[in-house]
Amino acid sequence: MVQTAKKTVQITIKRQDPEIDGNKPYFQDYNVEVEDWFTVLDVLIKIREEIDGTLSLRCACRASICGSCAMRVNGQAKLVCKTKLSSVEKDNKILVEPVGNMPVITDLTADFKPFWDKFNAVDPYLRPGSEAPEAEYIAPNEDMVHLVGVMNCIMCGCCVSDCTVLEVKDNFLGPAALAKSYRFIADPRDNTENERLEKLLDDGGIWDCTRCMQCVEVCPKDVDPMSRIMAMRSNSLNKNMNKSYGARHANAFTSLIKSSGVLNETLLILKTKGFFNIIELIKLLPLAISAQLAGKRPPFLSHSIKNKDKLKKIFKKLENK
Amino acid sequence: MKFAFFPGCVAKGAAPELYTSTIKVAEILGIELDEKAMESASCTGAGVLQEKNQLLGDTLNARNIALAEKQNLPILTICSTCQGVMSQAEQRLENEEYRAQINETLKEEGLEYTGKTPTRHLLWIIVEEIGEKKFKSLVKRKLETLNLAPFYGCYLVRPSKALKFYENPERETCLEDLTEWVGAKVTDFPGSKACCGFPILTINEKVALKMVGNHTSSAKDLGADAMVTPCPLCHLNLDQYQNRAAGMMKREIDLPIIHVPQLVGLALGLDPEELRINKHIISTKKLLSEISLRP
Numbered sequence: 001m002v003q004t005a006k007k008t009v010q011i012t013i014k015r016q017d018p019e020i021d022g023n024k025p026y027f028q029d030y031n032v033e034v035e036d037w038f039t040v041l042d043v044l045i046k047i048r049e050e051i052d053g054t055l056s057l058r059c060a061c062r063a064s065i066c067g068s069c070a071m072r073v074n075g076q077a078k079l080v081c082k083t084k085l086s087s088v089e090k091d092n093k094i095l096v097e098p099v100g101n102m103p104v105i106t107d108l109t110a111d112f113k114p115f116w117d118k119f120n121a122v123d124p125y126l127r128p129g130s131e132a133p134e135a136e137y138i139a140p141n142e143d144m145v146h147l148v149g150v151m152n153c154i155m156c157g158c159c160v161s162d163c164t165v166l167e168v169k170d171n172f173l174g175p176a177a178l179a180k181s182y183r184f185i186a187d188p189r190d191n192t193e194n195e196r197l198e199k200l201l202d203d204g205g206i207w208d209c210t211r212c213m214q215c216v217e218v219c220p221k222d223v224d225p226m227s228r229i230m231a232m233r234s235n236s237l238n239k240n241m242n243k244s245y246g247a248r249h250a251n252a253f254t255s256l257i258k259s260s261g262v263l264n265e266t267l268l269i270l271k272t273k274g275f276f277n278i279i280e281l282i283k284l285l286p287l288a289i290s291a292q293l294a295g296k297r298p299p300f301l302s303h304s305i306k307n308k309d310k311l312k313k314i315f316k317k318l319e320n321k
Numbered sequence: 322m323k324f325a326f327f328p329g330c331v332a333k334g335a336a337p338e339l340y341t342s343t344i345k346v347a348e349i350l351g352i353e354l355d356e357k358a359m360e361s362a363s364c365t366g367a368g369v370l371q372e373k374n375q376l377l378g379d380t381l382n383a384r385n386i387a388l389a390e391k392q393n394l395p396i397l398t399i400c401s402t403c404q405g406v407m408s409q410a411e412q413r414l415e416n417e418e419y420r421a422q423i424n425e426t427l428k429e430e431g432l433e434y435t436g437k438t439p440t441r442h443l444l445w446i447i448v449e450e451i452g453e454k455k456f457k458s459l460v461k462r463k464l465e466t467l468n469l470a471p472f473y474g475c476y477l478v479r480p481s482k483a484l485k486f487y488e489n490p491e492r493e494t495c496l497e498d499l500t501e502w503v504g505a506k507v508t509d510f511p512g513s514k515a516c517c518g519f520p521i522l523t524i525n526e527k528v529a530l531k532m533v534g535n536h537t538s539s540a541k542d543l544g545a546d547a548m549v550t551p552c553p554l555c556h557l558n559l560d561q562y563q564n565r566a567a568g569m570m571k572r573e574i575d576l577p578i579i580h581v582p583q584l585v586g587l588a589l590g591l592d593p594e595e596l597r598i599n600k601h602i603i604s605t606k607k608l609l610s611e612i613s614l615r616p
């Protein structure tokens with residue numbers, strides 16, 4: 001038999017129970033003897049089976065397939081069945097909490113209703129426009145290969161748990177649902193690309209993402225939700241869907257770099273808000289004044305770079321690609 | 322140590338105090354900054370241009386790096402966002418086919434991107450090149466009375482693969498480490514690696530303000546005297562918009578935000594005015610009196 005090393009690790013678990021103390025969260029420590037090959041899930045199951053049968057958690061496949069075991073380990077969302085204890089423990093300690101941005105039911109189990117509601121809101125079904133062909137739909141290989149990355153999503157909710165916008169804005173569709181939406185937008189067999197994109201321009205859609213990259217970092221399946229959101233932004237900009245401030249911001253930014261090589265923050269704000277958007281501009285005035293008083297306001301006519309013509313050439317060559 | 326200096330648009334625009342303080346501390350740290358090498362470099366695109374056209378964004382970054390490579394110099398940045406955007410471009414440019422495609426465009430200007438000298442942020446260079454021992458030997462003023470909340474900025478934390486944390490694990494805690502090297506105490510608060518909200522400031526101000534309010538108020542409530550950041554965009558947001566965020570939360574926050582080189586400069590014994598620490602919206606007077614320095 002293979003010899004393995006045993007040691008004792010302190011697992012701190014954030015617990016809560018609607019029937020105890022009005023559902024108030026509390027932390028409980030468990031000292032558990034572990035083997036060096038344990039995953040975080042192994043430890044949790046050991047606690048439940050041998051130490052404290054009241055601990056509530058979800059798991060099924062134990063092989064990072066089903067997506068049911070997402071939790072926060074040391075503050076970051078992870079599939080605990082995929083996470084080796086040795087990769088996360090520091091000084092023989094770890095902290096396990098339920099996923100964020102979703103209501104907790106008990107202990108480590110959360111209510112995924114908001115997750116599924118948003119998922120459903122993006123109409124996650126293929127909508128071919130015409131009559132179904134007699135045999136199968138034919139789609140170019142490269143289009144489908146590209147989509148495999150998104151289709152890998154196991155709907156575990158790690159990305160939603162750690163999304164920084166969802167922490168402050170409930171109606172944001174969030175990384176998982178938006179990645180799913182992209183899955184259909186980019187599918188050559190779907191015929192509703194424009195309608196789908198139009199809907200995502202509204203509040204709660206693609207322009208709400210702050211590009212914090214949390215979803216990229218925590219996704220256990222490399223779905224890369226943020227890049228999908230960025231791809232939908234480019235896609236909508238290419239289709240001249242320019243009504244949102246987000247679109248105006250991206251367009252203004254690009255044209256400023258094109259013309260001077262560098263960014264001029266004052267012009268960027270003016271262009272995004274609109275030179276004649278008096279109400280928005282007045283709101284900015286107090287900030288501009290306090291910045292000026294501190295000697296900070298950016299020069300209206302800022303510097304530009306050398307060899308601008310070289311840059312313009314690159315823009316000319318690539319801007320419509 | 323000589324570097325091609327890429328200050329970024331913000332240090333040259335809205336945050337001139339970052340530029341000034343960098344120049345001052347680089348001199349003492351023995352870091353030679355060649356800005357001329359980058360005089361035809363463009364903005365990195367800050368992730369915004371990339372929303373519109375990633376190939377164009379990557380080409381501009383490859384061009385900037387190639388300009389430095391031509392002088393045989395690695396690039397030094399002083400902005401988390403510039404750094405992250407360049408690191409991400411460098412990661413994509415590891416793909417040979419993609420690199421060849423981009424080099425095809427650069428050839429017209431007589432440039433070539435090889436990627437042999439990765440771009441680094443000043444904070445990384447201090448931690449990785451100068452190191453604890455030498456740095457501590459240069460400290461003239463230990464900031465022992467200060468509690469500082471570190472705020473990295475997304476682009477210096479994620480994606481950890483593009484930032485090569487696996488090769489440089491010290492990058493994960495570099496800001497906490499530096500804070501300890503200057504003698505100050507680290508205020509451990511939940512937002513240190515979160516997003517400040519800057520990228521959606523002009524798009525959805527309320528969301529950005531909530532983020533600013535949450536991070537600054539939680540750091541303050543946990544005892545921080547100031548927040549320190551290697552990202553001038555975070556700085557702009559956390560400093561200039563803090564009062565608005567406080568108003569929205571109907572409370573006072575009043576947490577000064579300082580740039581990494583300003584912190585380093587204070588520890589190296591420089592005068593606060595030389596570092597332009599008095600040029601922030603949230604007053605640093607109280608902070609400076611904590612370390613018995615009048616502003």
Ligand code: SF4
Nearest residue numbers: 153154156157159219
């Ligand atoms: S995108 Fe990744 S993290 Fe998000 S639900 Fe799908 S698999 Fe999980």
Ligand code: SF4
Nearest residue numbers: 163209210212213215
């Ligand atoms: S990148 Fe966008 S979608 Fe992803 S976690 Fe951040 S804010 Fe949320």
Ligand code: SF4
Nearest residue numbers: 474475517519554555
């Ligand atoms: S924290 Fe905000 S400003 Fe700083 S790098 Fe992240 S997104 Fe940019």
Ligand code: FES
Nearest residue numbers: 062064067069081
């Ligand atoms: S138990 Fe199925 S993914 Fe972890």
